Amino acid sequence: MDYRLELKHVSKSFGEVQALQDINFQLGRNEIVGLLGDNGAGKSTLIKIITGYHRPTSGEIHFNGRKVDQLTVPKARQLGVETVYQERALAELQTLWRNIFLGREITTSLGMLDIGKMRAETHRLMSQSMGFTSSAVDPDSLVGKFSGGEKQGVAIVRALFFDAEIIILDEPTMGLSLKETAKLVSFVRGIREAGKSAVFIDHNIVHVYDVADRIVVIDRGRIAGQFLTKEISLDSLMDKMIHVAETGKFEQ
Amino acid sequence: MNSKTDGVSATTATTYKPVFRLRKFARTNSTQLGIIGVFVSLFIIFIIAAPQTFLKGQIYYAFMSTVPFFAIMAIPLTMIVIAAEMDLSFPSVMAMGMVAFLLTINATAGLDNIPLQVFLGFCAALLTGTVIGWLNGFIIVRFGIPSLVATIGTQFFWRGAVLVLSQGKSGTLVYVKESFLYPALVGKIGGFFPAQMLWLILIACLGWILLNRHKFGAHIYLIGDNIKSAELMGVNTGRTRILAFMLIGLVSAFAGVIASFHVVYFWPSLGDGKLLPTLASVFLGGTSVFGGTGTILGTFLGAFIIGAIEAATVAVGLTGFWTQLIYGLIIVLSVIMHTYLRKRGT
Numbered sequence: 001m002d003y004r005l006e007l008k009h010v011s012k013s014f015g016e017v018q019a020l021q022d023i024n025f026q027l028g029r030n031e032i033v034g035l036l037g038d039n040g041a042g043k044s045t046l047i048k049i050i051t052g053y054h055r056p057t058s059g060e061i062h063f064n065g066r067k068v069d070q071l072t073v074p075k076a077r078q079l080g081v082e083t084v085y086q087e088r089a090l091a092e093l094q095t096l097w098r099n100i101f102l103g104r105e106i107t108t109s110l111g112m113l114d115i116g117k118m119r120a121e122t123h124r125l126m127s128q129s130m131g132f133t134s135s136a137v138d139p140d141s142l143v144g145k146f147s148g149g150e151k152q153g154v155a156i157v158r159a160l161f162f163d164a165e166i167i168i169l170d171e172p173t174m175g176l177s178l179k180e181t182a183k184l185v186s187f188v189r190g191i192r193e194a195g196k197s198a199v200f201i202d203h204n205i206v207h208v209y210d211v212a213d214r215i216v217v218i219d220r221g222r223i224a225g226q227f228l229t230k231e232i233s234l235d236s237l238m239d240k241m242i243h244v245a246e247t248g249k250f251e252q
Numbered sequence: 253m254n255s256k257t258d259g260v261s262a263t264t265a266t267t268y269k270p271v272f273r274l275r276k277f278a279r280t281n282s283t284q285l286g287i288i289g290v291f292v293s294l295f296i297i298f299i300i301a302a303p304q305t306f307l308k309g310q311i312y313y314a315f316m317s318t319v320p321f322f323a324i325m326a327i328p329l330t331m332i333v334i335a336a337e338m339d340l341s342f343p344s345v346m347a348m349g350m351v352a353f354l355l356t357i358n359a360t361a362g363l364d365n366i367p368l369q370v371f372l373g374f375c376a377a378l379l380t381g382t383v384i385g386w387l388n389g390f391i392i393v394r395f396g397i398p399s400l401v402a403t404i405g406t407q408f409f410w411r412g413a414v415l416v417l418s419q420g421k422s423g424t425l426v427y428v429k430e431s432f433l434y435p436a437l438v439g440k441i442g443g444f445f446p447a448q449m450l451w452l453i454l455i456a457c458l459g460w461i462l463l464n465r466h467k468f469g470a471h472i473y474l475i476g477d478n479i480k481s482a483e484l485m486g487v488n489t490g491r492t493r494i495l496a497f498m499l500i501g502l503v504s505a506f507a508g509v510i511a512s513f514h515v516v517y518f519w520p521s522l523g524d525g526k527l528l529p530t531l532a533s534v535f536l537g538g539t540s541v542f543g544g545t546g547t548i549l550g551t552f553l554g555a556f557i558i559g560a561i562e563a564a565t566v567a568v569g570l571t572g573f574w575t576q577l578i579y580g581l582i583i584v585l586s587v588i589m590h591t592y593l594r595k596r597g598t
Contacts, residue, residue: 104486
């Protein structure tokens with residue numbers, strides 16, 4: 001099968017600590033994969049390998065069937081990976097427009113910033129997305145002054161702007177109000193309809209179950225099990241998660 | 253610019269029209285307006301306290317002659333501090349650049365062409381400064397050593413290298429007056445305007461453009477604000493920081509050349525005494541020691557306040573010993589103020 005993204009036998013260790021062990025992970029086209037697991041299970045490490053932030057200690061990464069060596073953050077972006085990180089990855093002393101274009105500023109010749117265009121695009125994006133308050137629409141406002149929900153919104157809107165093929169959302173509902181969360185969940189559903197793929201991590205199993213086509217459970221750096229959401233009830237999923245947390249084993 | 257960013261240009265009709273609002277302008281530029289206020293107020297105080305000094309043109313000529321020697325280094329140092337790094341080695345780099353200059357003059361003695369030799373020496377000095385800057389950056393980035401510690405070490409190392417290579421000897425540079433570089437670097441434009449002041453203005457303008465209008469500057473601010481975020485978003489934080497250290501190395505060597513040319517003399521402790529006023533200019537100019545904020549205009553005005561303080565302390569009847577005390581106080585107060593502002597979350 002032609003996967004949009006495939007990890008083959010990926011392991012990652014930080015010194016003595018084995019964060020991921022022999023991970024085989026696939027993400028199909030128009031597919032939303034929910035990633036579940038306890039704190040420290042290795043979800044964020046897996047995400048950071050896909051986004052090029054961490055290099056795997058061993059194993060292979062394939063995008064659209066082609067093996068990619070030496071994956072870096074800019075390279076992953078070129079391959080269409082956009083990420084909303086759990087830690088938001090914002091620079092709070094900087095303006096909104098600088099945050100939206102963080103790391104890939106629009107430049108004219110010789111690396112000069114096209115500030116006018118970045119301000120205008122920021123204003124357009126923020127006023128169209130997720131119903132932000134006026135303070136979060138002014139491109140020159142400082143991100144550090146925003147509410148938790150607004151900050152998370154900036155991180156999400158930024159990931160959507162660059163027309164990604166694969167959108168990775170690591171705890172995106174953290175800090176969002178109920179209304180904003182509902183909007184986000186409906187947006188994640190829209191990813192599939194737009195012909196894109198997503199990896200969705202959330203502490204709220206209900207949200208993950210609600211939007212994912214497939215759920216992958218990670219425990220202690222290994223994939224403990226995976227299944228299609230249509231083949232399991234929410235109650236049964238909850239029972240299995242508790243079982244995994246207690247025993248480290250997954251009953252298929 | 254990658255292909256995805258190119259896609260931005262394809263997006264249609266944006267209705268955003270930036271509107272000038274005084275309150276927003278004041279809020280966005282509060283640091284710079286603050287330092288302008290301090291600058292004007294202090295000069296009014298100086299004029300009232302010592303009118304015999306501060307109402308005469310000579311004092312302003314003296315500022316324009318002497319302030320540039322440390323102020324031009326304060327420009328790239330501002331970038332280093334905004335990136336939440338520190339460089340304490342630049343005074344030694346000033347001298348090391350001049351050692352490279354002298355070694356080149358000696359090595360090219362066979363050319364028997366003073367203007368050419370001085371030009372080659374000048375290039376060698378700038379190259380040496382840039383390479384030392386690269387080395388500083390490389391040590392800090394590659395080995396993850398705090399820049400404060402690393403550059404204390406390299407400061408002593410390069411001062412030692414200067415002493416070893418020069419055998420601790422001073423000497424006249426009177427021959428540089430035969431070179432076109434002498435009037436170009438430290439001459440008097442129109443018979444009165446010091447060329448070094450023009451170089452300071454030029455370097456400050458270039459620094460401003462680099463920091464505020466170039467991708468490099470954008471990354472400097474992001475790195476100082478939150479280096480983890482910058483890395484997650486694909487900013488090459490190592491390369492940007494190394495470039496910043498190369499820049500201060502280059503400019504320090506340049507400062508060493510103009511300071512030596514000004515007095516047509518080389519001495520091995522060249523640069524000693526420049527550390528404090530340069531650092532004080534940056535901090536007085538509103539650059540946060542924690543990184544992420546700071547301006548070139550602030551540093552530029554800060555440097556002239558520092559220059560004026562020295563003149564003012566003497567003019568109001570205090571001895572020159574007070575100036576170090578005041579510079580030190582400025583640095584400590586600036587750090588306290590930024591710590592307070594940080595805790596308030598502003």
